[in-house]
Amino acid sequence: MSGVFQATRLFYSAGWWRRAFLTATLLLMILSALIEHAAGHPLNSFTVWLIAAAGQWIVTLAGLLVMAGSIFRTASAPQALRLLPFGRLRLLLGLLLALPLFAAFDTVLSALQHLGDATAAAGWAGEVGWFFKTLALESLFLLLCVLIAASQTSLLLFAILLALAMALAIVFPFRALSALLAVWHETAALFLLALCGWAVFAAWYLRAPRISVLNWREEQQPDLLHHFQRRGSGAVSSRAAAIRYQLLGEPSVIGAALRIAGPIVVVYMMLIIVVLALYRRHPEIWSHMMRQWPVVSIYAQLILASSVCGSEFRAVRAMVGRSRILWICGAQTRAESFALCERIAWSCFAVIAGLVLAVGAVGWMLLPHRPGNWAAATIVFPVPAILCCMYLAFMNVGDRLPVVLIPAYVFLYAAFYLEASASHFSPAVAALLQIAVPAATLAGAACLRRIAARRWQNIDWLTVKPEIAIGGLSTRRA
Amino acid sequence: MNTVVSAANLSKSIGAKSILRDISMEVTSGHVVGILGKNGAGKTTLLEVLLGFSPPTSGSSSVFGNDSLRLPVHSKQRIGFVPQRDELINEITGAQQLSLIGSLSHRWNGALIERLVASWEIPLNTRIKDLSGGERQKLSTILALGHEPQLLVLDEPASSLDPIARRLFLREILDIAADEARTVLFSTHIVSDLERVANRVVIVREGHIAWAGELDTLKETVVRLHVDARHALPAAFGLDHVIRQQVAGARASIVASHWHPNLKEELEQRLDAQISVEQMGLEDIFVELHS
Numbered sequence: 064m065s066g067v068f069q070a071t072r073l074f075y076s077a078g079w080w081r082r083a084f085l086t087a088t089l090l091l092m093i094l095s096a097l098i099e100h101a102a103g104h105p106l107n108s109f110t111v112w113l114i115a116a117a118g119q120w121i122v123t124l125a126g127l128l129v130m131a132g133s134i135f136r137t138a139s140a141p142q143a144l145r146l147l148p149f150g151r152l153r154l155l156l157g158l159l160l161a162l163p164l165f166a167a168f169d170t171v172l173s174a175l176q177h178l179g180d181a182t183a184a185a186g187w188a189g190e191v192g193w194f195f196k197t198l199a200l201e202s203l204f205l206l207l208c209v210l211i212a213a214s215q216t217s218l219l220l221f222a223i224l225l226a227l228a229m230a231l232a233i234v235f236p237f238r239a240l241s242a243l244l245a246v247w248h249e250t251a252a253l254f255l256l257a258l259c260g261w262a263v264f265a266a267w268y269l270r271a272p273r274i275s276v277l278n279w280r281e282e283q284q285p286d287l288l289h290h291f292q293r294r295g296s297g298a299v300s301s302r303a304a305a306i307r308y309q310l311l312g313e314p315s316v317i318g319a320a321l322r323i324a325g326p327i328v329v330v331y332m333m334l335i336i337v338v339l340a341l342y343r344r345h346p347e348i349w350s351h352m353m354r355q356w357p358v359v360s361i362y363a364q365l366i367l368a369s370s371v372c373g374s375e376f377r378a379v380r381a382m383v384g385r386s387r388i389l390w391i392c393g394a395q396t397r398a399e400s401f402a403l404c405e406r407i408a409w410s411c412f413a414v415i416a417g418l419v420l421a422v423g424a425v426g427w428m429l430l431p432h433r434p435g436n437w438a439a440a441t442i443v444f445p446v447p448a449i450l451c452c453m454y455l456a457f458m459n460v461g462d463r464l465p466v467v468l469i470p471a472y473v474f475l476y477a478a479f480y481l482e483a484s485a486s487h488f489s490p491a492v493a494a495l496l497q498i499a500v501p502a503a504t505l506a507g508a509a510c511l512r513r514i515a516a517r518r519w520q521n522i523d524w525l526t527v528k529p530e531i532a533i534g535g536l537s538t539r540r541a
Numbered sequence: 542m543n544t545v546v547s548a549a550n551l552s553k554s555i556g557a558k559s560i561l562r563d564i565s566m567e568v569t570s571g572h573v574v575g576i577l578g579k580n581g582a583g584k585t586t587l588l589e590v591l592l593g594f595s596p597p598t599s600g601s602s603s604v605f606g607n608d609s610l611r612l613p614v615h616s617k618q619r620i621g622f623v624p625q626r627d628e629l630i631n632e633i634t635g636a637q638q639l640s641l642i643g644s645l646s647h648r649w650n651g652a653l654i655e656r657l658v659a660s661w662e663i664p665l666n667t668r669i670k671d672l673s674g675g676e677r678q679k680l681s682t683i684l685a686l687g688h689e690p691q692l693l694v695l696d697e698p699a700s701s702l703d704p705i706a707r708r709l710f711l712r713e714i715l716d717i718a719a720d721e722a723r724t725v726l727f728s729t730h731i732v733s734d735l736e737r738v739a740n741r742v743v744i745v746r747e748g749h750i751a752w753a754g755e756l757d758t759l760k761e762t763v764v765r766l767h768v769d770a771r772h773a774l775p776a777a778f779g780l781d782h783v784i785r786q787q788v789a790g791a792r793a794s795i796v797a798s799h800w801h802p803n804l805k806e807e808l809e810q811r812l813d814a815q816i817s818v819e820q821m822g823l824e825d826i827f828v829e830l831h832s
Binding site for chain 2: 309312389391394521523526
């Protein structure tokens with residue numbers, strides 16, 4: 064039993080600042096939920112709204128941090144823990160214990176946030192349904208990450224599994240299981256899939272041979288979709304093309320953008336289909352949820368914009384790393400190298416943002432949402448935030464990258480929630496926010512550009528290692 | 542002899558970690574200089590700071606008389622660099638990679654490339670991701686030689702090569718060095734490679750230079766002394782630059798640097814002992830310097 068607790072502790076272990084962040088998050092989250100409930104719906108006080116919104120931003124961030132840490136640990140554990148006695152079994156049991164805890168925590172929060180809200184409680188068939196849905200979704204996502212590491216492939220497979228669950232729920236209603244668990248058919252199908260996933264994982268994990276020094280280097284994470292990776296080729300026709308090729312590792316900007324944003328676009332298209340299918344089966348509850356929560360209208364836009372930010376950030380970082388060979392081989396000064404990279408980054412931005420945000424616009428049109436400004440949600444707010452992210456990648460911040468990224472994401476989330484909550488303010492304030500927030504973000508991007516250009520004069524290529532392949536959510540080192 | 546690369550009081554820290562400490566050195570044209578050190582000694586960082594890829598925390602460095610961080614185009618065109626971890630593009634073939642770098646360079650010696658590709662047996666029509674580690678390293682080296690640089694900087698260039706390929710590669714380095722105007726600066730932890738080609742050596746230990754100079758001088762001045770005295774020996778002999786000493790009664794074994802043959806007679810008289818001087822190989826010297 065102590066081994067189980069050790070593994071669970073390892074699972075959630077973190078640096079002091081992350082522990083402090085999570086503790087503060089928890090307190091703020093409970094406080095915001097209570098205040099939100101006490102104030103009733105809709106929120107009518109700016110202070111109450113601010114605390115609730117702050118809690119929600121941090122909840123999202125904390126969730127991301129915990130999931131990222133968990134994925135990292137679970138993805139690396141199969142390699143490392145094979146050297147420990149009963150290491151695999153401990154981790155497996157730790158995961159089995161940690162996931163229900165996490166799902167229960169999520170369920171309690173959800174119940175707190177929607178205390179007394181009968182229609183919301185009916186979503187996913189109440190708390191029990193919420194618990195099983197969360198448990199199933201977490202299980203599927205984590206298992207995929209363990210099997211194939213955190214990459215665009217895992218996200219793609221996750222979306223495919225969700226669609227499969229929906230299809231299963233339509234073909235086989237799973238009446239017995241849904242009655243037993245007192246949940247919807249879709250949740251029952253998801254849960255069944257998660258159980259199958261656990262069974263496959265357990266079989267693979269426990270059967271894997273104990274690693275030895277001899278075969279240590281040969282051990283590889285399986286990449287199930289590696290055959291689908293796009294193959295780039297093409298002759299170099301001009302010096303400009305050679306520079307672009309050297310920086311991107313691809314002959315064309317569109318090729319690189321497709322490689323980066325392609326999986327994200329596919330995932331979001333599938334998610335839109337899944338939500339549409341659910342909406343058709345349970346229109347009253349979904350309509351209520353869409354109206355109460357900014358799930359599709361704002362939150363989905365936020366996720367889309369975050370995806371573009373992340374993709375653009377990684378593309379630029381990869382370019383920055385590769386630019387040292389261009390600098391030493393080419394006739395460019397550092398300032399000229401910066402200008403070249405910036406020009407290509409803007410082209411990438413146009414293609415990636417165009418692709419991903421277009422999917423967001425499709426979602427906006429097809430799915431029920433709160434009334435709002437389509438252009439503001441898909442262009443005016445995300446674009447300046449993406450530009451901020453792009454210039455952050457140029458800033459050569461090296462090992463201080465997480466410290467820089469967290470405030471950037473907080474700012475991004477703040478901008479979105481301000482836009483989402485415009486209805487809580489007077490029309491004049493709301494109109495002012497619609498202009499002021501994007502303008503401030505754009506001014507921030509301009510400042511970051513100036514800093515990046517200055518820092519580039521003394522760029523430290525030692526801390527920005529060149530990357531070989533650019534993936535949607537991951538980059539692979541040489 | 543012109544100074545090609547110089548460093549003055551160079552230090553480099555990343556965060557709280559000090560990687561290079563107060564390094565001063567000069568590399569003159571026509572020399573093959575090997576930077577020798579254990580893994581993590583700071584060899585790669587030293588090369589990257591010297592070439593301007595990374596700014597120093599303090600001190601300065603120059604290449605062809607220009608500040609490393611502000612290298613003008615005419616200086617960069619005279620440098621060839623082979624990184625420790627290659628920066629080739631996986632998805633293209635070797636021929637495409639050669640054409641890519643060739644189109645970025647101001648000059649390109651196609652005949653030299655053809656000769657080296659044939660000699661090192663590199664399959665140019667294979668995608669780079671399908672090449673072996675050794676083939677990738679050889680291709681990286683060829684890319685750095687294509688524009689016939691006057692300064693060739695190689696970071697652990699032979700670490701992935703088999704013994705035959707290493708010999709071929711080192712022979713090519715010697716050919717390049719035979720040209721008086723060329724200078725080769727390379728890092729390695731393989732002592733035999735360094736002994737085979739370098740005429741000067743810089744030994745880096747924990748971020749600072751433990752010894753720098755002619756390879757032959759190093760071998761002549763770092764020696765092992767076997768002392769056989771009539772009486773029990775004292776704990777200290779009053780000999781400067783002792784790297785390591787073991788005293789057991791009237792016998793002692795001492796490894797010392799800065800040795801000169803004249804010191805032998807003086808020490809024999811002072812200790813009333815017979816001393817035999819053993820010349821050491823580079824590998825033994827390297828081990829003793831790190832002991």
